[in-house]
Amino acid sequence: MRQAVAPVEKRVGAIQAVLEERGMKPGEFIVQATRLAEEKWVPQNGARVVAKAWTDAAFRQRLFDDGIAAVAELGIEMPRHHRKLVVLENTPTLHNVICCTLCSCTAFTVIGLPPDWYKDLEYRARVVRESRTVLKEMGLDLAPDIEIRVWDTTADTRYMVLPVQPPETMGWPEDRLAAIVTKDSMIGVARL
């Protein structure tokens, strides 16, 4: 009779114990990695980028010309293997949305680690083929004249959406603008 599968927590503990015994110091790394995930790689980074693009036309153009260099101006680093950041401009008649059908690739240092639904089978399977329907189910009902562009992250180039600035926020200072930018809007499943 086959034995039952060990609970997932025990399996994590097993591999961690092995790495510990091999001298790889996993405990320390878990603390560091958790801090990075919770404090450094956060959507507030991308929100600052969006707010600056809304208020500074020259920065906005630099963002389109070389996304990695532009976000670096705001102190936001990208991993070395992400060699290009493509910033996708939404307009009143154009809507961009990002996915990774094969796994979960995200511009995580800029917009944060991906939310659970982004990594689930439903989103990965459906957003490329049923984009308008899926967005509507997720609460974004786009008018028929809005063109949809889907971006499947299959290589190490990363993407983020530059949302349309809500007209009622014109003239707001950058920090007030950044506070309204959500992770969902930078993935492209929401408009602000």
Place this chain on the structure above:
Amino acid sequence: MDGIHDLGGKQGFGPVRHSPTAPVFHAPWEKRANALYSLAVRLGIFNMDEYRHAIERMEPRHYVAASYYERTLTSLATLCVEKGIVTREELERRAGGAFPLALPGAAGRSNVARREHFLPGDRVKVRRDHVPGHARMPAYIRGKQGVVVSESPAYPFPDAQAHGVQAADEPTFDVRFTTAELWPDSADQALVHVGVFQSYLERAA
């Protein structure tokens, strides 16, 4: 690999389970699993392409039933066993139960012999290659035609990198496909962009 992971365009799924405040992690073990695989990559035990391919090699029922971070954990454990860091028996003894791992895969390949360079505006066609090992070509673009919209810097070639095969880095081209081309009369209208490696592309007639 024409694996179960290659989900783009697969039908039959229900609504995306979304909330605007959706978490990244659901439990502390998930944060640990994520950190542990990152550590392994940082230490050079395996690379990201091997990591992704080990997830793809999970037995299909296991892949579909597993949560995202259980896939991460399974890949990490599989590669640690395959690289000789630990045996499956030791893992199972420590975990107090079975520890399912991914199945063996096929061999990798190097760059294709004839690669072309493309410019934005060029019409291209995705080659009808079926790659036995790791590839970042979703099946929904195989054999399909589109237009190049931009080029990215050269990246390590996944079909080789996931298997320790020597290859040159290759540029990728963001190719724009219409949903009418991808799924005729069977999709919501949109333009779908995919970053396609140079080895996967040929010039369209």
